[in-house]
Amino acid sequence: MAKTPVRRQKREVVLVDAEAADFLPAETRLRAPARKPPARPSRKDVLPDVAEDASLTDRAYRILEELIATLQLPPGAVLSELALSERLKIGRTPIREALQRLARDGLVVVLPRRGVLVSEINLRTQLRLLELRRVIEKLMAGLAAERATAEEREAFADIASSMRQAAEVEDDLAFMRLDRRFNLLMAQASRNEFAVRSMGLMNALSRRFWYQHYREVADLPLAARLHAEVAEAVARRDPRQAEEAAIRLVDYIEDFARKTLDA
Incomplete structure (x- = not known):
């Protein structure tokens, strides 16, 4: 099947107000089953956990990373430091530093005299990324x-439970935020800064790839269960089971990536 090329036209991005930046367009959200509608989220639930951020740069990074990962800032979009600063109510220096971090993560590309562009999504890149991710996911799960x-084991158990609940009501955005918490906690608990640096370059790209294609080929309940099994094995202090669960998770992610060819 021929693949539809991603449009590369330059376009100025119109951001929503910072306090509404995390809401997705209605047509991009999955509908919860009528028999069990999710409870109306509180303001604390729908906003990023910016209170945890250590600086304005961290806050800018968190918001921009989510906007890119959820395609509200789509591939090829041209980003303006000034526009981002005005919309997010954050100074240009933190915005610039956040964009530099996003460039290191592969989410944006800085082009001389052209500005900053959101990077394209590429299947070949994703598959190469998974070759390394398979090794590091297993290592970090065992170490964690x-x-x-x-306290961290308790947090893993809580994430596992919450992921299953998010899948049950088909709340894709809640699942993505839990996935980010899962990744951050795994990095913290593994106590290996070199593995963490390597994994940090892959997490956001992986989440964005998943978000672009999940409506066509993803199995959200299965993805949630596989994540939960890793988290639960860590919570039980079972390195072997954690490593095996991590491999099953990456197997699913690779299968998901290859299915996008037929989507």
Whole structure:
């Protein structure tokens, strides 16, 4: 089947107000089953956890990373430091530093005299990324199961439960935020800064790829279960089970990526 090329035209991005930046267009959200509608989220639930951020740069990064990962800032979009600063109510220096971090993560490309563009989504890149991710996911899961504190194990158990609930009501955005929490907690609990740096370059790209294609080929309940199994094995302090669950998760992610060819 011929693949539809991504349009590359330059376009100025119109951001929503910062306090509404996390809401997705209605047509991009999955509809919850009528028999079990999700409870109306509180303001605390629908906004990024910016209170946890250590600086304005962290806050800018968190918001922009989510906007890119959820395609509200689509591939090929031209980003303006000034426009982003005005819309997010954050100074240009933190915005510039956040964009530099996003460039290191592969989410934006800085082009001399052309500005900053949101990077394109590429299947070949995703498959190469998964070759490395398979090794690092297994390593970090095993290390986290060995090294996680009691508080971290409790947090893993909570994430696992919440992921299953998000899948049950088909809340895709809640699942993505839980996935980000899962990745950050795994990085913290593994206590290996070199693995963390490598994984940090892959997480956002992987989430964005998933978000672009999940409506066509993803199985949200299965994805949630596989994530939950990793988290639960870590919570039980079972390194072998955590490693095996991590491999099953990456197997699913690779299968998902290859199915996008036929989507």
